[in-house]
Amino acid sequence: MSTRRTNVRGIIYRDGQLLVTKFRQEDNSESEHWGTFGGGLDIGESILEGLHREMIEETGIAPKIGRLLFIQQFYDGEKEQFELFFHIENPEDYEAISLESTSHGLLELTRSEFVDPKKSFVLPAFLSNIDIESYINGTLPVHIYSEL
Numbered sequence: 001m002s003t004r005r006t007n008v009r010g011i012i013y014r015d016g017q018l019l020v021t022k023f024r025q026e027d028n029s030e031s032e033h034w035g036t037f038g039g040g041l042d043i044g045e046s047i048l049e050g051l052h053r054e055m056i057e058e059t060g061i062a063p064k065i066g067r068l069l070f071i072q073q074f075y076d077g078e079k080e081q082f083e084l085f086f087h088i089e090n091p092e093d094y095e096a097i098s099l100e101s102t103s104h105g106l107l108e109l110t111r112s113e114f115v116d117p118k119k120s121f122v123l124p125a126f127l128s129n130i131d132i133e134s135y136i137n138g139t140l141p142v143h144i145y146s147e148l
Helices: 047-059 132-136
Strands: 004-011 017-024 030-035 038-040 065-075 080-088 109-115 143-146
Touching (some): 004 047, 004 065, 030 109, 038 047, 047 080
Parallel strands (some): 004 080, 065 143
Antiparallel strands (some): 017 030, 017 109
């Protein structure tokens, strides 16, 4: 593991459902799993600036960034991945995303919707096994998950 990529991701949650997306694969097919919106930081970019940029690139909607909820660290076979997941406090603004009208949406994603993370194949897997609302409400500390 000689390199590390830092990723920022938005947790958009309402009424027990998480807004997630399917990713476009290299062969143009759709990923089997759902994932949260976000991506890698640019060199010299702050964490919050990067999340703001990524959310607008992928959804076309400016996020109201809340507290840090989760940290994940894993090795993807090529490099270490370090991910920071922040609560997005304006989920109502994400009711109708048009990937066609975003700068990166259809290049990287195929579709998005609110799903029950306990009933859908969502990555990272810990999102299906924890009480997301308790983290959002601040009753639990930041969840740290590491597979190194």
